[in-house]
Amino acid sequence: MTYLLWISYKGTNYAGFQVQPNAPTVCAVLQDAMQAVLGQRPDVKGCSRTDAGVHARRFALSFCYTTGRVPMQKLVPALNAHLPPDIRAVDIQPVPDSFHARYAAHAKTYHYYLLNARVDDPFLFDTCHRIWPALDLAAMQAAAAKFVGTHDFSALCASGSSAAAHGDTVRTITDCTVVQSGDLFTISVTADGYLYNMVRILAGTLVQAGLHKRTPDSIPPLLESRDRKQAGPTLPAKGLFLERVDYPGLDAIS
Structure with missing residues (x-):
């Protein structure tokens, strides 16, 4: 059987999702838990290769489970018993054997969090970027x-x-918004795909607009230039969250 597993994680202590030599990663820790629970170490197909320090509220991955050692409805609590508190299994569902968590994704939504304040908040320090x-x-x-x-x-x-x-x-962004709640600004981007550091550079460019260092009308010429040097800075990874992954024909996981 092939399953789609949804997880949530805080990426502060990890070098991203994808397994890397000589660095702790979310995937390696998850596979350790899978081996303990399932009696096998499945080949995991993640929906994205999140960078070091990036977080995910809903990250999707697919894997093939052959032993039948644990029923599907018991996999989530069983995995959580073997996972550290900064990685949580959230839900699981069966999918066709041909399903691939990355290639089947219709769209992904990322949020970038900015704290607009004079001093850091000790409770938000590693999950948002402060701007003043x-x-x-x-x-x-x-x-x-x-x-x-x-x-x-x-x-x-x-x-x-x-x-x-x-x-x-070439990518298609279907939604790009900024909302404010007190000192917290949330940049939300939904697209059919992303380039390397695309959201973090986009967020840095929007910060320039917020500081009146560029105008909104500068964005179309910026895109037409195809010149990285004309865009804003790459903001730190700690403010970035993979918020949602959309799969056509599958029930959404809340």
Whole structure:
């Protein structure tokens, strides 16, 4: 049987999701738990390769389970008994054997969290990025709207991207918004795919708009330039969350 497992994790202590030599990763810790529970170490297909320090509220992965040692309805609590508290199994569902968590994804939504304050909040320090002086919410919202659509996002791509090396830099952003709640700003981006560090660079560009260092009307020429140097800084990984993954035909996991 092939299953789609949904997990949530705080990425502070990990070098991303994907297994890496000589570095703790979410996938390696999860596979350790799977081996303890299932009696096998499944080959895991993750929906994304999140970077070091990035978090996920809902991360999806698919795997094939052959031993039948534990019934599906007991897998989530059994895995959580073997996982550290910063990684949690959330839900599980059967999927067709041909299902692949990455390639079947229709869209992914990321949130970037900004604390707009003079000093850090000790309770939010490792899950958002602090910015000061005060941000102009309306300017950020106007700039965010300019990213929506199908564009070549080379200007929002860090060097070293394999997709950029192959000229595969066109993506479609279906939603890009900024909301404020007190001192907390949330940048939300939904797209059919992402380039390396795309959301963190987009967030850095929106911060420039919020600080009046660029205008919303500068965004279309920026995208047309395909020049990374014309975009904003790459904001730290700690403010980035994979919020949601959408699969056509599958029931959403709340």
